[in-house]
Amino acid sequence: MKAVINIALKNGVLDPAGKATEHALSSLGFANVSNVRIGKQVVLDIDATDKEEAKKQLKTMCEELLANTVIEDFEIVL
Amino acid sequence: MKVAVVLFPGSNCEVDTKYAFDLLGCDTQIVWHKEDKIDADLIVLPGGFSYGDYLRTAAIAKFSPAMKAVVEHAKKGGYVLGICNGFQMLLELGLLPGAMRRNESMSFISKYQPLKVVANSNKFLSNLEVGEIVNIPVAHGEGNYFTDDKTLKEMYQNEQVLLKYCDEKGNDVNINGSIDSIAGICDKSKKIFGLMPHPERACEKILNSDDGLKMLKGLVW
Numbered sequence: 639m640k641a642v643i644n645i646a647l648k649n650g651v652l653d654p655a656g657k658a659t660e661h662a663l664s665s666l667g668f669a670n671v672s673n674v675r676i677g678k679q680v681v682l683d684i685d686a687t688d689k690e691e692a693k694k695q696l697k698t699m700c701e702e703l704l705a706n707t708v709i710e711d712f713e714i715v716l
Numbered sequence: 717m718k719v720a721v722v723l724f725p726g727s728n729c730e731v732d733t734k735y736a737f738d739l740l741g742c743d744t745q746i747v748w749h750k751e752d753k754i755d756a757d758l759i760v761l762p763g764g765f766s767y768g769d770y771l772r773t774a775a776i777a778k779f780s781p782a783m784k785a786v787v788e789h790a791k792k793g794g795y796v797l798g799i800c801n802g803f804q805m806l807l808e809l810g811l812l813p814g815a816m817r818r819n820e821s822m823s824f825i826s827k828y829q830p831l832k833v834v835a836n837s838n839k840f841l842s843n844l845e846v847g848e849i850v851n852i853p854v855a856h857g858e859g860n861y862f863t864d865d866k867t868l869k870e871m872y873q874n875e876q877v878l879l880k881y882c883d884e885k886g887n888d889v890n891i892n893g894s895i896d897s898i899a900g901i902c903d904k905s906k907k908i909f910g911l912m913p914h915p916e917r918a919c920e921k922i923l924n925s926d927d928g929l930k931m932l933k934g935l936v937w
Contacts, residue, residue: 651817651862652893658822703779706772706808708815709862 641684641696642715645705646677680704689716717937719744720756722782727764729799729916736916736929740936752781758795758935759786761802763855763914773816773858774804783809795935796908797840800856803900803910812903812910813871814863820893824857828924829891831899831913832882835875838906842934849886850927852913859912860893861901868895876902879911909935 647653653675660674686692696714705712719742723730730746737744737760747754767776777783783805790796790811798806806812819825833841833848844850863871871877879900881891888897892912900911915928 647817652820652860654818654820654822654860654893703775704771706775706815709817 639684639686639689639692639716641682641692643680643682643696643700643704644677644713644715645680645700645710646675646712647709648711651709692716717742717758718756719758719760720747720754721745721760721762722747722749722751722754722786723762724749724764724766724777724780724782726766726768727762727801729763729801729914732914732919733760733762733799733916736919736932737936739919739929740933742936747782749777749780749782752784754782754785754789756789756794757937758797759789761786761796761798761805762916763800763802766801766805769801769858772808774801774808777801777805778808787811790908793905793907795839797935798908798910799914799916800859800912803912804858806908806910811908812901813867814861814901816858817860817862817893818858819856819860820890824855825859825891826855827853828918829854829899829913830882830884830886830889831879832886832888834877834880837875838878838902838909840902840909840934841878841931843930844934847886849882849884850931851918851925852915852928852931853917854881854891854899854913855917856892856912859891859899861898861912862895871901874904876904876906878902878909879913 655676656674700712918925918928
C-alpha cells in the first residue's frame with residue numbers, strides 16, 4: 639500500500655524557509671498571506687496487508703529516522 | 717595518544733582535522749565509516765555533508781556502523797568531539813541534547829567569527845579562560861541550535877554551554893538564530909563535545925588564527 643508521510647516543524651519552532659517564502663510572496667504582492675510553513679513529504683510503498691501494522695511500522699520509521707521529534711511533527715496518511 | 721577521525725561519504729574536513737591533531741603530536745588515523753570497532757582515546761566526527769545531508773543534516777550518518785563504535789566508546793567514558801556536521805550527528809544520535817535547524821537568515825555563513833568561552837570546567841576548553849575570545853571560522857547552513865527551556869537551564873547549571881558567538885568585545889552576536897547565541901556544548905559527563913565552528917581550520921598563524929589549535933590542545937594528553 640502507498641503511504642504518505644508529512645513532516646513539518648512543530649508549532650512555535652521558527653521556520654526560516656517558511657519565513658523567507660512568506661516575504662517573497664509579500665513582495666510579489668500577496669500581502670494577504672501569513673504563517674507560511676514549509677515541510678517535507680515522504681511517499682513510499684509498504685508491503686503490508688494490515689493497515690494498523692503498517693501504521694505502527696511507519697510510526698517507528700518516523701521516530702527513528704524520518705523526523706527529528708525534538709523539532710518536527712509527523713503525520714501518516716495511508 | 718590515539719585519535720580517530722571518522723570519514724563518512726560526504727565528509728570534507730577529515731584531512732584538516734587529522735593535520736591539526738598530528739600537529740599536536742597525536743597518532744591520528746582516518747577511519748572509514750564502515751568500521752564498527754574503533755580503537756582510540758578520542759573519536760572525532762568531522763565537518764562536511766555526510767550522506768549529502770539528505771533528509772536532514774546528519775540524519776542518515778546516525779545509522780552507520782562507525783556510530784555503534786562511537787556510542788560504545790562514549791558509554792565506556794571515552795572522549796568524542798563533533799565539529800559542524802559532526803556536532804549535528806551527536807545531536808541526531810542523542811549523545812548531546814537539542815536539535816539543529818536551518819540558519820535563521822537562510823544563508824550559508826562562511827567567515828571568521830569571534831567566540832566567547834562560557835565555561836572551562838571541561839578538558840576541551842581547559843587551556844582557555846572564561847570570557848576569553850577566540851577567532852575561529854564558521855561554515856554552515858544549518859547551525860541554528862535549538863533546545864527547550866528546561867534543558868537549556870540544566871545545561872547552564874551543569875556548565876554544558878561552552879561557546880557563544882560574539883563580537884570583538886565579547887557581546888553576544890546571533891549569527892544564525894541559535895538559542896542564546898550558542899556555538900558549542902558538551903554532555904553532562906563533559907566528555908562529549910559538539911561545536912559548529914571549525915577549530916581545525918585555525919591551526920596556524922598563516923591561516924589568520926591559531927586559536928583552534930589552542931582549543932584542540934585541551935583534548936590532548
